[in-house]
Amino acid sequence: MKRFALSLAALLLVPALANQAEASPKNRYDATSQTCRVLDDGPLEWASRPYGEGGKLFRNGCKGCHSRNNDKGAPFLWVESKTSKGWNLIFATRSPNCAKSGAWDTMTIEQLQKLNDYLYRWAANSQDANDSC
Numbered sequence: 141m142k143r144f145a146l147s148l149a150a151l152l153l154v155p156a157l158a159n160q161a162e163a164s165p166k167n168r169y170d171a172t173s174q175t176c177r178v179l180d181d182g183p184l185e186w187a188s189r190p191y192g193e194g195g196k197l198f199r200n201g202c203k204g205c206h207s208r209n210n211d212k213g214a215p216f217l218w219v220e221s222k223t224s225k226g227w228n229l230i231f232a233t234r235s236p237n238c239a240k241s242g243a244w245d246t247m248t249i250e251q252l253q254k255l256n257d258y259l260y261r262w263a264a265n266s267q268d269a270n271d272s273c
């Protein structure tokens with residue numbers, strides 16, 4: 141009986157997980173380079189530490205200042221601070237003062253694209269978002 145209950149639980153769980161994976165975007169239009177970026181799950185992986193390349197870039201390149209209770213005057217930021225569109229706009233326009241003052245210049249254009257991919261992929265409401273190109 142216990143085994144039956146377990147396999148029943150597994151049967152119910154599998155489609156739920158599959159649906160979730162389908163709902164998240166697989167590509168995004170990158171206004172900075174005017175190209176379609178394919179969101180490859182490998183380097184974007186969220187669940188596995190240390191979060192793949194995009195996540196590492198966010199942690200090392202942004203969270204150094206944007207951590208909770210930092211003394212740099214930077215607002216706390218995490219992936220869900222913005223929507224996917226919001227993150228795209230931030231990277232396309234480089235609007236934050238920290239970008240203008242050169243705090244992003246430690247990263248190459250390619251790294252900033254990967255970071256943008258990562259934030260786009262895991263942004264607020266991103267689980268319900270569709271491909272953008």
Ligand code: HEC
Nearest residue numbers: 201202204205206212213214215230236237238239243244
């Ligand atoms: C050297 C410290 C530093 C680094 C590194 C840094 N920031 Fe900032 N950032 C700041 C500070 C300070 C502000 C507030 C500036 C202001 O309001 O005048 C800010 C503001 C922002 C804002 C606007 C505030 C908001 O809530 O919308 C965004 C977005 C942002 N940063 C994103 C990033 C991203 C993405 C990275 C990594 C690529 C990054 N920052 C790296 C210090 C930093």
